[in-house]
Amino acid sequence: xxxxxxxxxxxxxxxxxxxxxxxxxxxxxxxxxxxxxxxxxxxxxxxxxxxxxxxxxxxxxxxxxxxxxxxxxxxxxxxxxxxxxxxxxxxxxxxxxxxxxxxxxxxxxxxxxxxxxxxxxxxxxxxxxxxxxxxxxxxxxxxxxxxxxxxxxxxxxxxxxxxxxxxx
Numbered sequence: 001x002x003x004x005x006x007x008x009x010x011x012x013x014x015x016x017x018x019x020x021x022x023x024x025x026x027x028x029x030x031x032x033x034x035x036x037x038x039x040x041x042x043x044x045x046x047x048x049x050x051x052x053x054x055x056x057x058x059x060x061x062x063x064x065x066x067x068x069x070x071x072x073x074x075x076x077x078x079x080x081x082x083x084x085x086x087x088x089x090x091x092x093x094x095x096x097x098x099x100x101x102x103x104x105x106x107x108x109x110x111x112x113x114x115x116x117x118x119x120x121x122x123x124x125x126x127x128x129x130x131x132x133x134x135x136x137x138x139x140x141x142x143x144x145x146x147x148x149x150x151x152x153x154x155x156x157x158x159x160x161x162x163x164x165x166x167x168x
Contacts, residue, residue, distance in 0.1 A: 004065060004080070005019060005080060007061075008022060008023070008080070010058075011049070011058055011059065012049070015049055017048075017049065018094075018097050019080055020079075020080060020081050020082075020094045020095075020097040020098040020101065021097045021098065021100060021101035021104075022048075022049075022101060023079070023080035023098060023101065024079075024097070024098035024099060024100065024101025024102035024103075024104075024105065025048060025101035025102065025104050025105035026045075026062060026066050026101075026105060027066060027070065027101075027102055027105065027158050027162075028101065028102035028103060028104065028105025028106030028107070028108075029041075029044060029066075029105035029106070029108060030063075030066045030067065030070060030105075030162065031070075031102075031105075031106055031158065031161040031162045032105075032106050041062065041063040042059060042060070044108065045059050045062060046059070048104075070158070070159065070162045071162075075156075075159060077155060077158070077159055078155070079095070079098055079151065079154060079155055079158075080098070081094035081095050081097075081098050081151070082094040087139065088137050088138075088139050088143055088144060088147055089136060089137045089138075089139075091147060091151075092133060092137040092147060095130060095133075095147075095150065095151055095154060096130055096131055096132070096133045096134075097131075098154070099127040099128070099130040099131040099154060100131040102127055102158065103124065103127055103128060103131060106124070106161075117164070119160075119164070120161065120164070123157040123160065123161060126153070126157065127154065127157065130150065130154065
């Protein structure tokens with residue numbers, strides 16, 4: 001995972017886009033557009049990174065990486081947010097930013113909100129609530145436990161959306 005984090009840092013350098021946001025964006029995009037061709041992925045990614053204008057060669061690995069991480073049958077997919085050695089506040093901000101990126105990617109690939117299932121609407125509503133989190137998070141055992149539950153909910157919600165929406 002660290003190798004991908006470093007590759008993304010290089011791509012995002014100077015864009016003002018955080019790694020968490022970009023990873024969320026890519027996951028949201030994949031959940032709604034699994035069958036996109038590589039050229040479509042490249043165009044959407046380049047449009048999103050308009051300030052960076054990465055060459056296709058620098059981003060051609062991204063679709064396979066996202067597909068490989070979300071399509072694992074062992075559910076080992078991980079959110080690219082700050083690690084456990086960071087402060088709880090930094091991790092909470094990272095999760096919020098990831099959800100914001102996910103919503104952007106997901107919405108960019110979606111045609112009709114009314115066609116969503118109730119489960120899909122609920123997950124997206126929850127992700128939107130998490131994306132709006134702005135409270136200062138104090139270090140405590142209870143807050144750590146709450147964060148871990150929230151992170152797991154987002155991780156499994158992303159996997160669920162990927163599985164359910166790409167079976168159709």
